Amino acid sequence: SQQGEEDPQALSIQEGENATMNCSYKTSINNLQWYRQNSGRGLVHLILIRSNEREKHSGRLRVTLDTSKKSSSLLITASRAADTASYFCATVTQGGSEKLVFGKGTKLTVNP
Amino acid sequence: DGGITQSPKYLFRKEGQNVTLSCEQNLNHDAMYWYRQDPGQGLRLIYYSQIVNDFQKGDIAEGYSVSREKKESFPLTVTSAQKNPTAFYLCATSGVAGAGELFFGEGSRLTVL
Numbered sequence: 001s002q003q004g005e006e007d008p009q010a011l012s013i014q015e016g017e018n019a020t021m022n023c024s025y026k027t028s029i030n031n032l033q034w035y036r037q038n039s040g041r042g043l044v045h046l047i048l049i050r051s052n053e054r055e056k057h058s059g060r061l062r063v064t065l066d067t068s069k070k071s072s073s074l075l076i077t078a079s080r081a082a083d084t085a086s087y088f089c090a091t092v093t094q095g096g097s098e099k100l101v102f103g104k105g106t107k108l109t110v111n112p
Numbered sequence: 113d114g115g116i117t118q119s120p121k122y123l124f125r126k127e128g129q130n131v132t133l134s135c136e137q138n139l140n141h142d143a144m145y146w147y148r149q150d151p152g153q154g155l156r157l158i159y160y161s162q163i164v165n166d167f168q169k170g171d172i173a174e175g176y177s178v179s180r181e182k183k184e185s186f187p188l189t190v191t192s193a194q195k196n197p198t199a200f201y202l203c204a205t206s207g208v209a210g211a212g213e214l215f216f217g218e219g220s221r222l223t224v225l
Contacts, residue, residue, distance in 0.1 A: 035214075040221075042118075045215070088154060099170065
């Protein structure tokens with residue numbers, strides 16, 4: 001059962017540009033998390049935003065959450081070639097079973 | 113080294129054979145998870161365990177089995193009943209069952225010949 005849907009599916013930008021990825025979900029959540037996956041590797045947690053938070057920052061990452069629209073965005077500023085990876089959002093459903101449900105991801109390519 | 117160790121990294125199996133994927137952690141986390149990832153897809157939950165000697169089915173448990181006899185270990189067996197087992201398998205742990213961040217191993221790629 002897919003909860004989050006990322007948009008776009010793929011994104012290609014030049015180094016130095018900003019990258020924005022969006023995630024929409026269907027049911028009320030406790031929190032929403034963003035993960036990064038380099039090709040053929042495990043996922044790495046980037047940031048967690050709770051349902052009562054609107055924005056969070058971590059280094060070059062900025063995450064926003066709009067619970068009224070059931071959507072979140074991940075902004076990577078001043079992108080680098082090393083940011084090339086797939087990015088996934090994952091949600092913990094409010095009142096549901098305690099498990100994380102992942103979207104299909106956005107594949108980001110940053111060209112040097 | 114602290115973390116999660118999955119083995120083997122690559123595994124080939126003939127049709128009709130069972131295979132067991134290992135997942136060991138030294139993070140002292142209670143919760144452990146197994147996910148399956150197919151090309152271009154997100155992660156789908158196979159099984160999870162929030163405490164030793166207890167585990168629950170995820171969304172795609174058919175054809176898989178697990179055990180949780182020790183806190184550090186959560187092996188996954190892919191049985192011959194799994195119709196399409198070729199995939200990338202990821203083990204994860206969490207210090208806060210369900211709501212917290214997950215820590216992932218490096219994955220095991222299973223190919224059925």
